[in-house]
Amino acid sequence: MVGASLAGLSAARSLRKQGFDGRLVIIGDEIHRPYDRPPLSKEFLAGGIGEADLALEMDGEDLGAEWLLGTRAAGLDRTERAVRLVGGGEDGREIRADGFVIATGAAARQLPGSDGLAGVHVLRTLDDARALRDELAQGGRLVVIGGGFIGAEVASTAHALGLDVTVVEAAPTPLAGPLGEDMGRIVSALHVDHGVRLLCGVGVKGLSGESRVDAVLLEDGRTVPADIVVVGVGARPCVEWLEGSGVVLDNGVKCGADGRTSLAGVVAVGDCASWYDPRAGIHRRVEHWTGAQERPAAAVATLLAGGAVEPGVPRPPYFWSDQYGVKIQFAGHAAGADSVTVEEGAPDDRNVLAVYRRAGHPVAVLGMNQPRLFTRWRKQLAAMTS
Amino acid sequence: MIPACRLVDLPRGEAFRLDIDPPVSVFHTDDGELFAIDDTCTHQDASLADGWLEGCEVECPLHASKFDLRTGAVDAPPAKLPVRTHEVLVEDGMIYVQVSTDAPNLPPCVASRLAGGPA
Ligand SMILES: Cc1cc2nc3c(=O)[nH]c(=O)nc-3n(C[C@H](O)[C@H](O)[C@H](O)COP(=O)(O)OP(=O)(O)OC[C@H]3O[C@@H](n4cnc5c(N)ncnc54)[C@H](O)[C@@H]3O)c2cc1C
Ligand code: FES
Numbered sequence: 001m002v003g004a005s006l007a008g009l010s011a012a013r014s015l016r017k018q019g020f021d022g023r024l025v026i027i028g029d030e031i032h033r034p035y036d037r038p039p040l041s042k043e044f045l046a047g048g049i050g051e052a053d054l055a056l057e058m059d060g061e062d063l064g065a066e067w068l069l070g071t072r073a074a075g076l077d078r079t080e081r082a083v084r085l086v087g088g089g090e091d092g093r094e095i096r097a098d099g100f101v102i103a104t105g106a107a108a109r110q111l112p113g114s115d116g117l118a119g120v121h122v123l124r125t126l127d128d129a130r131a132l133r134d135e136l137a138q139g140g141r142l143v144v145i146g147g148g149f150i151g152a153e154v155a156s157t158a159h160a161l162g163l164d165v166t167v168v169e170a171a172p173t174p175l176a177g178p179l180g181e182d183m184g185r186i187v188s189a190l191h192v193d194h195g196v197r198l199l200c201g202v203g204v205k206g207l208s209g210e211s212r213v214d215a216v217l218l219e220d221g222r223t224v225p226a227d228i229v230v231v232g233v234g235a236r237p238c239v240e241w242l243e244g245s246g247v248v249l250d251n252g253v254k255c256g257a258d259g260r261t262s263l264a265g266v267v268a269v270g271d272c273a274s275w276y277d278p279r280a281g282i283h284r285r286v287e288h289w290t291g292a293q294e295r296p297a298a299a300v301a302t303l304l305a306g307g308a309v310e311p312g313v314p315r316p317p318y319f320w321s322d323q324y325g326v327k328i329q330f331a332g333h334a335a336g337a338d339s340v341t342v343e344e345g346a347p348d349d350r351n352v353l354a355v356y357r358r359a360g361h362p363v364a365v366l367g368m369n370q371p372r373l374f375t376r377w378r379k380q381l382a383a384m385t386s
Numbered sequence: 387m388i389p390a391c392r393l394v395d396l397p398r399g400e401a402f403r404l405d406i407d408p409p410v411s412v413f414h415t416d417d418g419e420l421f422a423i424d425d426t427c428t429h430q431d432a433s434l435a436d437g438w439l440e441g442c443e444v445e446c447p448l449h450a451s452k453f454d455l456r457t458g459a460v461d462a463p464p465a466k467l468p469v470r471t472h473e474v475l476v477e478d479g480m481i482y483v484q485v486s487t488d489a490p491n492l493p494p495c496v497a498s499r500l501a502g503g504p505a
Contacts, residue, residue, distance in 0.1 A: 013462070036464055038449075049494065056463050290450050293462070320448060327448070371447040372436035379438055 001065075002073045002083060003103030003238075004028025006036070006289065007270025009056055011101045011296035012063050018297075018304055024065040025095055027083065029104075031070040032126055033057060038289055040129040041153035042322050046160060047133065054126065076100065076245040078263055099303045101296070102242070102253055102261070102268040106235035106287060111145065111204070118212040120229045123150055132230065136161055140227030143167075143216045145204050147174030147188055149321045151232030156323040159196050166197040166224055168204060168216065180334040183354055183366050186347045190324045193350070199224075237272040237285065250274060252285045258311030259299030265306075267299040278313055279385055280333065288319035315382045316364075326350050327371060331378040332364025344373055353377065387475065387482040390422075394479065401435035401444075404483060408490050410472055411435040412481055413455055415442060421455035422472035422483045428491045429465035467491035 001008050004026050012026060028034075035054040043049045071088030082094040108122035121132045132154075136142070142158045144151045147169030155165045167174070175184035191198040203219040207229060216224045237252035247261050248254045253268035255261055257276045261268050270292035274285040294315065301309050318331040337356035344353040345368070353373045356364035362381055367374030391402045396414045404410045409425035411434055419442070425433050427446045434453065438445040443452045443461070451465035458468040468491065473484035 010462075038464075053494075055466075058463070058466055293450065318450075329448075371432065375436055375438050375447045 001026045001101045001103065003101075003105055003270070003272070004030070004067065004069060005034050005103065005105055005270070005292075006056060007105065007272075007292040007296055008101065008103035009034040010293050011103060011269055011300055012065055014297040014300040015304070016063055018300055020300075020304060021064075022098075024063065025068060025097070026065050027068045027071055027073050027085065027095070029070070029072045029087075030125060030127075033067075033069070035126055037124070038320075040126065041123055041150050042157060044129055045123075045133050045136070045154065045157045047137075051126070073104070073241050076242055076247065076266075078246045081265070098265060100266045101299065101303065102239075102247070102266065102272060103270045103292075103296075104238040104241070104272045105292075106237050106271040108231070108235050109233045111207070111231045111233065114207055114213075114229075114231065117207060117209055119209070119227060120207065120213050120231065122231050123154060124235065132228075135228050136163060138227075139163055141166070141225055142228045142230065143224050143226040144230045144232055145216065146232035146234070147171075147191075147198065147200070148232055148234065149175070149178075149319075151230065152188065152191070152323050153321060154230050154232060155191060155196055156194075159194055159324070163228075165191075166199065166226075167191055168202065168218065168224065169198070169200045170203045172201040174198070174200065178334060179330065179366060180337060180340060180356065182340050183334075186350075186352065187323075187328060187366075187368070190326060190350060194324050235271065235287065237274075239272055250283065254283060256311065257313070258302040258309065259295060260302050260307055265303070267303045269296045269299045275314075278311075280336075284317075284333075286317045288317055290315075290318045313385065316378070316385060318378060326368050329367040329371065329374045329378075330364065331374075332356065332362075332381055334364050337363050343377075345370060387484055390481040390483050392479055393476055393481055396481065399439055401437075401439065402481075403433060403435040406485070408492060408496070409433070410483055410485060412474060412483060413439060413444060415439065415455070417441075419455075420474045420476065420481065422474045423453060423455060423458055424469040424472075424490050424492075426469075426490075426492055426496055427451065427453075427465055428460065428467040428469060428493055429463075430493045431496050434469070 034056040071090045073083045074086045075084040082096045085093045108124040114120045141164045144155045144167045173184045174188035205217045208215045252274040255275045259267040271287045274283045316332045321328040345351040352368045353370040354366045365377040402412045411425040412422045432448040436447040445452045449464045452461040458471040470486045475482045
């Protein structure tokens with residue numbers, strides 16, 4: 001098992017649940033036991049919960065696994081059927097196995113040229129979140145580069161902590177990719193509702209500052225003063241270590257509808273994996289918590305059966321986000337919808353249940369503070385597509 | 387015994403939330419069984435009555451932890467603690483709940499609010 005976070009842990013649990021009683025080795029780059037990332041931009045960043053609350057393992061849970069933490073997989077040798085390790089006192093060691101689960105997730109994209117400038121942060125790991133939390137506690141002016149979910153959540157948390165916040169987004173409408181133009185506009189209006197500045201349709205040229213950042217320079221010539229900068233411009237799959245291994249890569253590990261890769265005995269799950277979506281007929285890399293949690297069961301079944309099981313159709317992808325006290329939930333795929341209708345609530349009240357349809361058939365649903373109706377629609381969506 | 391609702395008003399696959407403190411929900415499964423558990427998820431402030439009922443399990447509407455209606459046990463994080471289960475009784479077409487005397491496992495945000503602390 002390579003990668004010791006949500007997808008890796010879920011796969012390890014599934015292996016034991018599905019009867020695998022052999023030796024299980026879990027290799028993880030971070031020194032931490034598996035922890036939950038969503039709170040890193042929300043309650044943990046706000047100081048509402050501590051590190052112990054982030055643990056993904058249950059009290060007393062024992063999967064009978066050997067954990068090699070602080071150890072990175074540097075390569076996969078298909079003929080030797082072995083993973084090569086670096087770090088954690090394991091340098092150069094090779095671990096042979098009959099089956100491999102790749103769960104190496106994704107890493108935050110950096111802004112070119114921001115290396116070594118104090119006050120500039122990305123947010124993906126616990127260590128990132130600790131550093132950012134400590135800086136936010138000093139207060140000041142925060143500029144968030146990127147109006148996606150993680151950027152928006154950081155803006156919301158920092159605003160609640162009393163910082164002066166500006167969000168800069170290159171696209172004309174934030175979140176237009178995942179939510180479509182109309183709903184992206186409504187959800188991102190939450191910033192403005194709360195007095196957070198939102199600058200859209202303008203790219204970032206660079207950062208200024210000697211040893212510490214003091215401003216963000218925009219492509220239209222404007223300068224936005226900053227004491228802290230958070231770069232939230234997406235994540236790239238951690239799959240470089242697989243180059244040359246024979247595992248086919250294409251925006252992550254290219255997988256079948258059950259997580260199988262191009263190599264027998266190797267499956268991939270979570271943010272690093274681009275599973276085939278039988279409904280849409282394309283591969284998609286889904287970067288959501290529930291995907292990393294649910295899909296490993298299918299991948300592990302495939303691994304244990306030697307690829308002899310018929311893949312079921314996974315539930316439509318689902319994610320949530322919490323911003324400015326509003327619970328945002330989304331299921332399905334907005335791309336490809338030809339209409340969006342508000343079924344309940346009012347956009348202006350930031351309380352909405354909206355259904356995306358294609359040729360009259362629901363393909364996605366968005367809720368803002370509508371958990372009950374949202375769950376009903378999500379269920380309906382799953383029933384229609386299974 | 388607290389009266390909840392009439393059995394005819396709670397179709398299979400539905401849940402009824404009793405607005406007591408802390409709230410309790412009665413679930414009517416697709417197989418026709420009735421169960422009562424604490425309504426508030428042990429992870430955060432979500433109402434399990436709004437969740438996804440499948441067999442004898444309800445999935446939290448927010449972050450997908452599943453609770454077993456028979457035992458209150460949780461299958462996987464983010465929630466880590468079980469919910470309490472309560473006895474259910476039907477008499478003359480009316481559903482009654484006998485609320486457990488155990489201490490509830492409320493999420494930190496709700497527990498501090500009930501204790502009069504900051505929400
Ligand atoms: C701040 C933040 C907020 C989020 N909020 C939400 C949310 O509200 N809702 C939602 O649905 N999703 C959210 N997500 C997304 C969700 O957390 C991810 O989908 C989930 O963590 C994916 O799990 P994973 O195990 O696939 O990958 P990851 O969690 O990225 O874990 C991969 C692990 O593999 C390790 N690794 C990488 N390369 C190697 C190597 N070569 N050798 C060994 N180990 C390696 C990494 O160090 C890491 O520990 C959020 C993510 C972040 C960062
Ligand atoms: S609130 Fe129920 S799992 Fe998070």
